[in-house]
Structures are given as C-alpha cells and as structure tokens.
Amino acid sequence: MADSPAAAADQTWPDRAALVTHARETIARGSKSFAAASQLFDRTTRERVWLLYAWCRACDDIADEQDLGGELGTTPGGDAAERLATIRRLTDLALAGLPTGNPDFDALGVVAAECGLTRAMAEDVIEGFALDAADWTPRGEADLLRYCFHVAGAVGVMMAVVMGVAPDDEDTLDRACDLGLAFQLGNIARDVAEDDRGGRCYLPAEWLAEADIPPGEQLRPCHRAALVEVAKRLAALAADYEASARVGAARLGFRQRWAILSAAGIYGAIARKVAAGGPRVWDARVFTSKGEKIRWVLRAGLQALGRPRGAPRPQWSRSSLKAWASRRGA
Template identity: 45%
Template sequence: MSTGEGGELDRFAEASIAQGSKSFAAAARLFDGATRRDVMRLYSWCRHCDDVVDGQEGGQGHVASPEPPEARIAGLRRDTARALAGEANGLPLSFRALGAVARRHAMPASLFEEHLNGFALDVEGRRYETLHELLTYCWHVAGVVGVMMARVMGARDEAVLDRAADLGLAFQLTNIARDVVADAGEGRVYLPLSWLREEGLSPDDLLDPAKADAVARLRARLVSAAEPYYASARIGIDHLPRRSAWAIATAALVYRRIGLKLVARGPAAHGIRISTSGPEKLAAIVSGARIAFAPRRPGGPARDRALWQRPTMSLHSAAM
C-alpha cells in the first residue's frame, strides 16, 4: 500500500468514526498512533456494513438503494472476501481499510463472517424470545467486534479475547436499552419477547408513551443484564497495553454511564436518545487513566484465570 493510499484510508476512517460514534471517537483518541489508525480503519468497515444494511449514512437518515437487503448482505460478503484475499481494485475504501488491518494482525476470516451473520439476522427481522437468544445476536453484532479490536491491540490470549467479547455484549445491551423506542419505530424489537409478555406488552406498545413505565422497567432489566459483562471486561482491561487500556476503560465508562442515566430517568427517557455530555466524557477519560496506569499485580493472564471462569456468557471461545 502506498503512502498516499494509506493517508486516504486514514482520512476516510477518521471521518467515519467522527460521524458514526461520538462516544467511541472520544475514547479512540487515547490509543497510540498505530493502534488508533487500525482501530479507526476497522471501525470504518463495521460502520459501512451497518449503513449498507440499514440504508443509512453514518448511522443516520435514510439512503435509497435499488437493491433488496438480502442482495446488500451478499455484496458485503463478496467484497469482504475480496478484501481479505488481498484485492483492492474497485473496492470501496472501507474494504481496502479492512484488508490492510486483517493482514497486519493475522485476523481469521471467520471473525468477519460472524459479524456479517449478525447483519443477516437484522435483515431477516429476527426477534428473540429470551435473553440468551438476544446475547447470541449481541455476539454477532458487537462481541465479535470486541475480539477484532482486541487483536488490533495485540491481545492473543483466548481469555483476554473472551473479556473483549464481553465488553462488546455490554455495549450492545446498552445500545439496545437506549434505542428501544427508536428501533420499534423502525419495526425492530430486540427486547426479549418473554420480558414483554411479563409486562403485559406487545411489540407495538413500545411506541406508546402511556406504556413508558413498563418500557422503563424493561430498559432497566437490559442495563442490569449488561453489568456482569462490564465487570468481566474490566478484568481483561488490565491485560492490554497501557494506552489501549486507557482508551477501552474510557469507552466502557462512557457507555455504562449511558445505561445508568437511562435507569435514573426512568419513564422520562421514553423516546429520547440519551447521551453523555462533554464534562461526563472528560470525567471518563480521567477515570480511565486511573484504571489504565494503576500498578498491576504480577502474574499476567495466568493470575486471573480463575476469575475468567465466572459463569458469564462469553461466546468467543465457543464460537471460534
């Protein structure tokens, strides 16, 4: 790859993360230069795939497409396979960025296939009866991304990668809790259907402001379900390089804060997209630094092996 093309990919990736995720963009600035470059490039592929499937740009709006969703998924699979095979001619920048990252970090193609399988579930309009089924979906769309990102940061120990997957699960559960009403407006329901029945709700009721109390209780259950995964991921952070640990700890604090704000606002959060303020992000950066640069006990990954056996649903090892 020429220096000129590398610069083009980096500019594209920078714009992609700035538009697509203000929360993660703030944390990504904390990585060392080389890691930040590849994290942003990997993010640009994930963002592109999400946008193609949803008919959006940067996670927003609606962009008309002549292709049905199934054909879009097929196109993503085709272009991803070409990028992983080292092809570049005619591929969009996001796929060229992906190919460079995958080769540099020896990523197995199965990781990208797992992620695309998650988008296929969205295209099918799949709904989930139980939390366990929902967590399987979360593995595809977010847990596997945590594994990819951890590999970019140099992680290879399977238990560390499991903890990275756990953080992806926590992030996705938080996202689902935040976007319950907005997703329902698009015809998407991710809340476990068994939970809805327990509240006496149907999927259509999620949009009804008169049902805000019940919806708030369901959101709180999702936020609570995310907590063990945030705790599990915290163990893995101690086994990342310091700058990477700082970025990931900050991102975890920012996303967890969103969930806590949702619970605190209760029914008042109905139909409102909760986010973190600038001061809250700054506080997370400071707290993340304390976590990342605190003295680490000797022993490395082997020391925490017993903690890694906790009965959380770590899907990475099972899936791979």
C-alpha cells in the same frame, strides 16, 4: 465497485495514509464516544482501530440503509438479502488483498493484512446483519446475547486482535467480547424508539411478556413504566459484562487499557442514564456530553493505574453463545 476478483485486480490499491484519513473522519462523524477514546491509543493501534471501525460502520450502514448510524431505512425487506450479499462480496475481496472500490472495505483489507484478522472473525460480525435481514427477533436472554455477540461482541474480538491480543488467548478474547456485549445491551436500551420506527424490536419477547407488554406496544404510554423496568434489566446485564471486560482490559498495555476503560465508562453511562431516565427517556436520544466524556477519560486513567476488582464471568460468553447457536442449528 468491483464485480469480480479479476476486475478488482485491475484497480489501483488505495494509499494507506488516505484510507487512515478517511477512517478518522468516519469515526469522528459516526461515533464521537469511540473517537474520543481512540485518541488514547498509540499511533499505530489508533490507525488500525479507525480502519476496522470504518469497515464495521460501512457494513452497518449498508445493511440498515443508514448514513453513519442515523435513522433506519424503510426499504422493503426483500432488498436486505442483496445488501447482505454486497457486504459479503466486498469483504471477501478485501480479505483476499484485492481493491474493492470502496474505501471502507479497503480499510479492512489493510488492517486484516497487518494484524491477521480472519474470514471467520469477519463472518461472525456479518452474521448479525444476516439476522436482521431475516427479520429475526429474540425470544429470550440467550437469543438477545447471541445477537449482541454478532453485532458487537465479535467486533470486540477483532479489536482485541488489532491491539495485539494473541488469537489463541481465548479468555482475553472472551473478555473483549464481553465489552462488546455490554455496549450493545446499552445501545438496545437507548434505541427502543428508533428501532420501533424502523420496524424492529430487540427486547426479548419473554421479557416483554413478563412485564405484561403486548408485542409491538412497548412505547405506548400505558406501558412506559413497565418498559423502564425492562431497560433496567438490560442495564444490569450490561454492567455484568462490563465488569468482566475490565478484567481482560487489565492485560493490555497501559495506553490500550486506558482507552478501553474510557470507552467502557462512556458507553456504560448511556445504559445507566436510560435505566434512570424514567418513562419519557425515549422521547429524545440519550448521549454523553463532551464534559462527561472528559471526566470518564480522566477517571479511566486512574483506573488504568490500578488493578480491577475480580468479577464473575457472566453465564453467556463468546464460547458458550457460539456452542448454543450451533446446537440450535443456527
């Protein structure tokens, strides 16, 4: 890895085609659902989506000591700040147009140069890793959604720009963020047990208190029925954001719209499965089968030909969440 811009400048910039191949392999291993949906993009958009995904996946893995989203690492939190500094250093090099010595970060450099992704957009994502590094946990719904914005909604904004949405089209970017929020809410519902093993809990403390679940005891058998109700609450919130995002997807080109609606269906199914799975749903990881993915892709193709139903904007959007965090001095 390069330790300075001067050292990085002495390295050879990697071949774009090689980076695309690496990114394609990364998404195929790291997210079968998103990999399936990405095949619907035109070639240029597909490659750029893969390149951006590679950076997101690498940042997540570095921050959580994972391998392509596996079990969370268990290194003491004192190393979290160092891992966060590594993410920021390599991201800065990539956005400066310098080789980083890491293909995932070089991938960001390529797609940022091609699409105009900014340091502020990347920092919005990195702030989610900073929250984890600080052992942050959400108190209420706004806290929960603020975290979801940083780790997923902000990625949705970057993906929208990669797909050609203008950086000043605030409403469409807000809708793209909403889809990321929906995805992350589903992930949180699915990953309660995995997060617990990693010493984390993203369920709002106020929600757990309302369900009479003591802190840290959400997976005990005596609290599983109440936990199911919390999962249903997450799934319902995810559905609201998914509906809002579908309105924004209608503004994209047909192939992009088809891909986004496919991803929305596939990821939305995960949240719905968790909500309907009963008290033992966390005994094994919930997923969508290959056949289910194909059905969602076909259904999305029909949806992409029509016009989405109107959907009210959720209370908390990208703009309101950033304003709320600013008022709190975050």
